[in-house]
Amino acid sequence: MNRDFPEYNLRQGDIATFMDTVPDPDHGEAGCILEVLNALGESVDVVTVTQSAMVPLRPDDILTVRSRLEAVR
Numbered sequence: 001m002n003r004d005f006p007e008y009n010l011r012q013g014d015i016a017t018f019m020d021t022v023p024d025p026d027h028g029e030a031g032c033i034l035e036v037l038n039a040l041g042e043s044v045d046v047v048t049v050t051q052s053a054m055v056p057l058r059p060d061d062i063l064t065v066r067s068r069l070e071a072v073r
Contacts, residue, residue, distance in 0.1 A: 002055045008047045009068055010036065015057070022048060039065050 001014050010016075016034035023030055029050045036045040 001049070001053055003053055005047070005049060005053070008036070008045060010047070011066070013064070015063065016047070018054070019046070021051070038068070044068065 001010055001012055001016070004011050014036070016036045019033040019035055021030050021032055029052060031048045032051050032054055033046060033048050034054075035043055036047060038044050
């Protein structure tokens with residue numbers, strides 16, 4: 001994610017698995033359906049965000065862990 005989504009308790013930098021795209025009914029930006037996993041690989045949520053909110057992982061990225069219970073500001 002390249003920005004916070006407080007409504008989903010997701011933060012910029014969180015990683016999710018891309019599942020599918022969905023068109024915007026008003027012909028705006030398409031959405032992406034993402035599955036959010038915890039550190040153990042268990043599914044904790046399925047969310048829809050705009051395509052521009054996603055950035056691909058790069059080989060030089062380092063994964064971090066945070067508690068999902070921490071509030072997003």
